[in-house]
Structure formats: structure tokens, C-alpha cells
Amino acid sequence: MSNLHPGLILIIAGLIAAVLPKNLRKFAVVGGPLLALAATLSLEVGALWAIPFINGMELHLIDLDKMGWMFALIFSLMAVMGGFYVSHSESWMECMAAMMYAGSILGVVLCGDWMTMIFFWELGAATSLFLIWCNNTPASRKAGFRYLLVHMTGGNLLLAGVFLLVSGGDFFIHSLTGMSGAAYWLILLGVGINAAVVPLHAWITDAYPEATVAGSVFMGAFTTKMAAFCMIRLFSGSEIMIYLGVFMALYASCFVIIENDMRRLLSFHIVGQIGFIVAGLGVGNALGINGAAAHAFTNVLFKSLLFMAVGAIIYTTGIRKINELGGMYKKLPLVTLFFFIAAFSISGVPFFTGFVSKSVIMTGAAEAGLLWVEMCLKIASIATFVSITLKMGYFIFFGEDNDKVVVQRKVPLGMYIAMGIDAVLCILFGVFPELLYNMLPMEMEYHVFTVDHFMAYIQLLGVSMIPFMMYLDHMKPHSELSLDFDWFYRKPFKKLIYSISSLVCATRLALGEACLAVYDGFNKLSAHPLQFIGLLPREMDSDNGVVPEGYTPDHYRANIGEAMIITMTAFVLAVVLIAVL
Numbered sequence: 001m002s003n004l005h006p007g008l009i010l011i012i013a014g015l016i017a018a019v020l021p022k023n024l025r026k027f028a029v030v031g032g033p034l035l036a037l038a039a040t041l042s043l044e045v046g047a048l049w050a051i052p053f054i055n056g057m058e059l060h061l062i063d064l065d066k067m068g069w070m071f072a073l074i075f076s077l078m079a080v081m082g083g084f085y086v087s088h089s090e091s092w093m094e095c096m097a098a099m100m101y102a103g104s105i106l107g108v109v110l111c112g113d114w115m116t117m118i119f120f121w122e123l124g125a126a127t128s129l130f131l132i133w134c135n136n137t138p139a140s141r142k143a144g145f146r147y148l149l150v151h152m153t154g155g156n157l158l159l160a161g162v163f164l165l166v167s168g169g170d171f172f173i174h175s176l177t178g179m180s181g182a183a184y185w186l187i188l189l190g191v192g193i194n195a196a197v198v199p200l201h202a203w204i205t206d207a208y209p210e211a212t213v214a215g216s217v218f219m220g221a222f223t224t225k226m227a228a229f230c231m232i233r234l235f236s237g238s239e240i241m242i243y244l245g246v247f248m249a250l251y252a253s254c255f256v257i258i259e260n261d262m263r264r265l266l267s268f269h270i271v272g273q274i275g276f277i278v279a280g281l282g283v284g285n286a287l288g289i290n291g292a293a294a295h296a297f298t299n300v301l302f303k304s305l306l307f308m309a310v311g312a313i314i315y316t317t318g319i320r321k322i323n324e325l326g327g328m329y330k331k332l333p334l335v336t337l338f339f340f341i342a343a344f345s346i347s348g349v350p351f352f353t354g355f356v357s358k359s360v361i362m363t364g365a366a367e368a369g370l371l372w373v374e375m376c377l378k379i380a381s382i383a384t385f386v387s388i389t390l391k392m393g394y395f396i397f398f399g400e401d402n403d404k405v406v407v408q409r410k411v412p413l414g415m416y417i418a419m420g421i422d423a424v425l426c427i428l429f430g431v432f433p434e435l436l437y438n439m440l441p442m443e444m445e446y447h448v449f450t451v452d453h454f455m456a457y458i459q460l461l462g463v464s465m466i467p468f469m470m471y472l473d474h475m476k477p478h479s480e481l482s483l484d485f486d487w488f489y490r491k492p493f494k495k496l497i498y499s500i501s502s503l504v505c506a507t508r509l510a511l512g513e514a515c516l517a518v519y520d521g522f523n524k525l526s527a528h529p530l531q532f533i534g535l536l537p538r539e540m541d542s543d544n545g546v547v548p549e550g551y552t553p554d555h556y557r558a559n560i561g562e563a564m565i566i567t568m569t570a571f572v573l574a575v576v577l578i579a580v581l
Helices: 006-019 022-042 066-086 092-110 114-133 138-167 182-194 202-210 213-235 239-256 262-283 286-317 333-347 353-367 371-398 413-431 451-470 487-527 560-580
Strands: 048-052 058-063
Touching: 006 022, 006 066, 006 092, 022 066, 022 092, 058 092, 058 114, 066 092, 066 213, 066 286, 066 413, 092 114, 092 213, 114 138, 114 213, 138 182, 138 202, 182 213, 202 213, 202 262, 213 262, 213 286, 239 262, 239 371, 262 286, 262 353, 262 371, 286 333, 286 353, 286 413, 333 353, 333 371, 333 413, 353 371, 353 413, 353 451, 371 451
Parallel strands: none
Antiparallel strands: 048 058
């Protein structure tokens, strides 16, 4: 095959970035993604790169269909933007992990067999872990450890399901819709954990806020969208997805209204937006599946831009809480512009990316007769507009100016370049939706710029402003702890671990004392073996040095001949035993 593998290019770029000096590292994290993007653009639908494996099987590192090419394109574009965003980093570990992580995600999207998929899946989980740990805080270390446990669980579930399929001769990736049995449910759970399906989602709101500034951008753009791609490919048309998706969208809507930490709020929004995708693929018709794919595509753009904007604020001020900010439009005017472009996109404002993808999902649900799904997703859209465009937009940028907020350092040029590219793409696909629609996996005839669509969204967004303005004083978030589903398993799991650890420690101490007693007894036996068999007077105690009267060493010392006879007898028996066996 003449074409290069975009994912392998990024993995190699990450390894190179790890050994380059700091002033040259930026060329690897920017040049590598640009080369990967060029490699993606050179691929054609139907491209195949197969290499021999064991037992006559082949690994399909590239087995490209139309949807795979679309996701490879957006992930390659995201790698370019992420490369610029992380280019200022002084941590070789962060740069290496970011590039290898992006390359692993591309590996999952491009592959055609289960074995290759699980390899890149696990590599992505391992490398993304270091984007959390590179923040190097006590909170990030704890969050990273929990992230590791969750993704080890998800990866092992996926591996178990893949093992069942491969052992049955099912080697290549295909839709699992309509199947049943252990393999189906194991793979669904494994992919569902990465997709942050409620109640398996709490890792995302726990880990993403503790990652590095650039790390949260990469993780917010890649992990769940890669899982969404897998769910579209594997589970489209499964009815259970409709209920999971709607529940995710509504569940996240409850938390985004009250959350105060900027990146934690955006993490809950990831759960909600993936809910739109899951509901769309569950609907199963052409509009639903295309809408799910389109929304995953646009989600990479506006979600990464949101994380970039709040990351720039955190980078310059060191503040993560919404209620501690205010008046930031004066201090960071360009960041303000980029934030609102992303906010309008995720809220579905016309001429921005979210509008051209959300409406496809809702129309697909309506055509399928699932009006309740359409209504629930509209409610979730209102919560998105209120929590991001209104709440975050007002209290961070236009609220009361907090004099304590100081811009401690400038936003690096690479961050501005990344946000600028992303903002242009958010508008480009919003104004020219055909650029996106032509890449979708299924044929459809759909026109988004209609009076009905415009009026529906304008009314929806306009009505949602009324309660916000009426209760503005109550909308400001507070620094209070919000409990999530993870409370129900983290607390019992913590007690279980402590109980097991206590039992193990007690067993270890008991075994240690027993071994010590045996050791002391053996030492005494070795010092006076004749005493053990009754030839040495018991009155002689080596511990207190008491020696019986009339004792002489020559009298009690064993004859050396006895020892030699015992040794030779044991040797002969050993030789005979070896010869017989």
C-alpha cells in the first residue's frame, strides 16, 4: 500500500517529540499532525492495508468505508488543532502522550478487524492516562488512578467480547445489531464505558477537570467521539440505544445547570451531547444514523473549542470556578469571541455547526414517529443554551468584574492559532452544511435551512432566555459539592478495598510471625541437633548459656563417619530416583 497510516504517523511523532529538545519539540507536535492530515486526505474510500497474522489470518490496519473516512478526517483536523494548542508545553511526556493518544484513536477508526481495534483501543487508554497525571497534582494523581481502573474494566470487557467473537471465527468488525449473547453485551458495556453512557459516565467528570489544560482538550475531543463512532458502526438500530441516549441527554441537563467548575460542566455536556448521538443511532433510519455521525463530527469541533477557551482562561488566571471570574471579555477579548462561537455551535444557533447536526437527529426521530424523543432532545437543547451560552457566557465574560482576577501570563500564540482554526470550521460547516452532509454514510435528502427549522430554533432559544433573565440572581453557581452516580460505587468500593487490604495485611503479619517462629526453631535445631533427638541433656540451653556439669564437647560431638554415611546414602538414593524417572 502506497499510502501512509495517519495514526502511525502521529504515534511516531509522539515518540520523536519525547526525545527532541524543548525548542524543537513544537515542530514534531505540529508537523506530525499536518503530515497525518495529508495522509488522511490521500486515502480513498475502500482503501485496504492488510498484513499477515497467525493461523492464516490478516490484520486490517486500514479498511476504509465512507463513515471511517469522515471520522478519520475530523480526528486528523483535531490532531492539527491540538498540536498547535499543546506546542507551548514544556513537558515532553504531555506532548508524547497527546500525539500517541490521537494516533491510537485514528487507529481504531481506520481498522477493520477486532484484534487491531482492541490494540489501538488499549493504547489510547494508556496514553490518555498520562494527560491526567502530567498535571502533577494530588487530585490529578487520584483521578488518574480511578480513570485507569475504569478503563481497565472497560477494556477487559471489550476484550472478553472480542475473544468470544474471534474464537468463533468472527474476525472482522461488523454490526452487532440483532445479535444476542455474552459477546454482544460485553462489547456494549466496554464501548459504553468509553462513550460515558449513564450510569457508567462518572469517570469523565472526575478525570477531565484534573487533566492538563491541553490534555482536557484532547480527551474532550477524542475518547467519547471514538466510542460514538464504534457505537454507530456496531449498534445502529438497537432500540435500547434510544432510551439510553435520551436518558443521557436529560440526566446531564440537570447537572450542567448547577455545576460551577468550568471543565466539569463541559464534561457533563459531553455526556449530554453523546446522548444525542446515541439516541440518533438508536432511531436507526437514514436521518437518525446520519444525524448521529454528523453530530459526532461537529461535537469534536465545538467541544474542543469550548475546552480550548476555558483552558486559556485557566492557563492565564489559574482559576477554574465560574463564580470566581467576571468581566473576562475586557482581559481576553479573542478568547471571548472563540468561546461564544463554540457556545452558539453547541446550542444549535442557526449558521453554526450544532444547528446542522442536531436538527437531523430530531427530524429523524420525528419521521420515525418518536415524537417523545424529539421533545426530550429539545428540552436538553434548552439546558445546553442556558448553561453554556447564558450562564457561562454571562458570569465568566460579562458578569461583575472581579478585581482579584489577574492575567498572570499571556495566551500562547499556538493556543490562538488552534482556537482560530476551530472557530472557522465551526462557522464553515454551519454556513455550508453540504460539506458535512456529503460525507455522511447514508444517502439522504435533507434541507436544514427551512423556515420551520429556523423558527423552531429561534423560538426554542428565545423562550429559554426568559427564565434565565427572570432568575438571574439565582443562576450564579456556588462552590458546593455535587454528587453523581459514582458515589454509589466509590464509597462501597473504598470500604471493600480497605477491608481486603486489612485482611491481606493481617494475613501477612500472621504468616510472618509463623515463619519467624519456624525460623527460630530451625536455628535452635541446627545449633543442637543432638538435643532434638535426645542425645544432648535438656539442661543445656544455648539461649542462656547453661552447660551441664561434666560436659565435654568430645563426649557429645557426633562421629564424622555418621554424617558421611547419611550423605552418601542420600546421594545414592537421589541418583537411583533420577535414573528411574
